[in-house]
Amino acid sequence: MNLTVIGAGYVGLVTGTCFAEMGNKVYCVDVDEDKINNLKKGIIPIYEPHLATMVIDNQAKNNLFFTTDLKEALDNTNIIFIAVGTPQNAGGSVNLSFVYDVAKQIAGIISKDSLIVTKSTVPVGTGFEIKKIINENKINDVNIEIASNPEFLKEGVAIEDCMRPDRVIIGTEDEKSAEILKELYRPFVSNHDRFIFMDVKSAEMTKYVANAMLATKISFMNEIANICECTGANIQSVRLGIGSDKRIGYKFIYAGCGYGGSCFPKDIKGLINTSVEKGYIPKILSMVDEVNEVQKMVIIDKITSKFGNDLSNLTFAVWGLSFKPQTDDVRNAPSITIIGELLKRGTKIRAYDPKAIESFKREIDDENITFTKSKYDALDDADALILITEWKEFRSLDLDELSKRLNQKIIFDGRNIYSKRIEEEGFELFQIGC
Numbered sequence: 085m086n087l088t089v090i091g092a093g094y095v096g097l098v099t100g101t102c103f104a105e106m107g108n109k110v111y112c113v114d115v116d117e118d119k120i121n122n123l124k125k126g127i128i129p130i131y132e133p134h135l136a137t138m139v140i141d142n143q144a145k146n147n148l149f150f151t152t153d154l155k156e157a158l159d160n161t162n163i164i165f166i167a168v169g170t171p172q173n174a175g176g177s178v179n180l181s182f183v184y185d186v187a188k189q190i191a192g193i194i195s196k197d198s199l200i201v202t203k204s205t206v207p208v209g210t211g212f213e214i215k216k217i218i219n220e221n222k223i224n225d226v227n228i229e230i231a232s233n234p235e236f237l238k239e240g241v242a243i244e245d246c247m248r249p250d251r252v253i254i255g256t257e258d259e260k261s262a263e264i265l266k267e268l269y270r271p272f273v274s275n276h277d278r279f280i281f282m283d284v285k286s287a288e289m290t291k292y293v294a295n296a297m298l299a300t301k302i303s304f305m306n307e308i309a310n311i312c313e314c315t316g317a318n319i320q321s322v323r324l325g326i327g328s329d330k331r332i333g334y335k336f337i338y339a340g341c342g343y344g345g346s347c348f349p350k351d352i353k354g355l356i357n358t359s360v361e362k363g364y365i366p367k368i369l370s371m372v373d374e375v376n377e378v379q380k381m382v383i384i385d386k387i388t389s390k391f392g393n394d395l396s397n398l399t400f401a402v403w404g405l406s407f408k409p410q411t412d413d414v415r416n417a418p419s420i421t422i423i424g425e426l427l428k429r430g431t432k433i434r435a436y437d438p439k440a441i442e443s444f445k446r447e448i449d450d451e452n453i454t455f456t457k458s459k460y461d462a463l464d465d466a467d468a469l470i471l472i473t474e475w476k477e478f479r480s481l482d483l484d485e486l487s488k489r490l491n492q493k494i495i496f497d498g499r500n501i502y503s504k505r506i507e508e509e510g511f512e513l514f515q516i517g518c
């Protein structure tokens with residue numbers, strides 16, 4: 085099949101590349117000229133395991149093309165995926181301007197009957213609005229069908245998620261569009277049927293509800309962790325105790341210093357906003373969001389309990405800046421809130437992350453932050469270590485190295501990855517809920 089994917093970001097680039105890997109011809113279109121020029125040269129704008137090789141291979145096979153020229157792409161294809169960003173507006177509503185701009189651009193170019201598939205996460209009803217915009221502005225007499233095919237990939241394991249999806253949600257208005265998408269995805273789900281067909285609005289809603297459910301599990305566990313701390317119970321034991329119940333399960337029940345990323349925070353707020361707009365005030369979702377905002381500050385509370393409110397003469401080593409391991413994405417990462425708060429209080433930061441230093445610098449580049457080349461360099465003359473993101477390389481500690489380099493043997497473990505046993509070596513360990 086010949087496809088266009090509009091938006092070569094985390095989602096568009098990964099899914100476009102995976103479609104190409106299955107032998108389709110894919111045009112990836114982006115407005116960012118530098119990004120497209122680099123992609124043509126095989127320079128990948130994001131860190132995502134296995135992506136670079138696949139992009140290079142599929143370009144060489146003439147299955148994957150990068151362009152800023154939407155017309156070139158649409159002239160060669162009749163299935164068009166929209167994968168541009170849907171960031172959060174100041175009040176929490178979803179910014180659909182990129183999606184609607186794309187719809188207008190398509191209308192001004194499209195010259196053959198096409199299927200327009202929304203992959204971006206968009207509020208219920210957006211697909212119909214896209215269709216309306218295209219039909220009202222199209223310059224040629226063509227027939228447009230729409231579909232919603234939300235993306236569930238997880239950054240860090242995005243290629244695997246795309247190549248072997250848990251499920252493929254296909255929301256359409258007509259049988260033919262559903263068949264086209266089924267055929268496109270067939271190679272990805274060949275071992276057993278993972279298609280779930282539904283109407284467009286339900287597909288749009290499914291994406292938000294999946295993220296809302298996962299965020300709810302995290303905020304729930306964070307709240308329980310805080311209750312554990314007040315009562316002397318240990319969240320780690322409680323987690324194991326409840327996870328063993330098959331109805332609950334072990335996944336997504338880890339307490340920590342809050343969820344972040346480009347999806348959960350904005351999608352929860354987006355769903356709240358949609359709901360309020362339609363006249364329903366959601367109670368659980370609002371609390372999920374509120375608990376998460378407060379949770380990002382729990383580490384700061386622990387730091388001030390230990391060092392007092394004046395942190396101005398202190399230096400902290402920070403391990404982990406990305407919102408989760410295996411990605412360079414720092415959008416809405418707890419590291420931004422925690423480091424931002426420490427800087428406000430006049431501390432110095434020595435930060436290390438395996439992949440996210442450059443993207444973090446684009447968010448905060450302060451003279452009081454030193455970015456280091458290794459995790460141990462970050463410890464030099466620091467008064468404590470703060471672990472924010474649980475990259476694998478942080479899991480095992482060389483306690484001799486820590487003792488030599490840190491001024492004080494203190495660790496704030498925002499992801500509960502360290503064992504209390506290190507306290508026997510003279511370390512003070514502060515964790516979440518235990």
Ligand SMILES: NC(=O)c1ccc[n+]([C@@H]2O[C@H](COP(=O)([O-])OP(=O)(O)OC[C@H]3O[C@@H](n4cnc5c(N)ncnc54)[C@H](O)[C@@H]3O)[C@@H](O)[C@H]2O)c1
Binds near residue numbers: 206
């Ligand atoms: N990142 C994730 O893990 C993830 C997972 C599932 C769903 N989503 C959703 O997918 C969508 C895309 O997210 P992302 O993380 O890939 O965003 P992103 O910001 O990484 O990429 C968006 C890309 O769209 C491009 N763009 C903007 N306007 C354009 C236009 N008019 N024409 C062509 N390109 C244009 C931008 O230049 C950018 O490269 C969002 O709705 C997001 O919520 C993201």
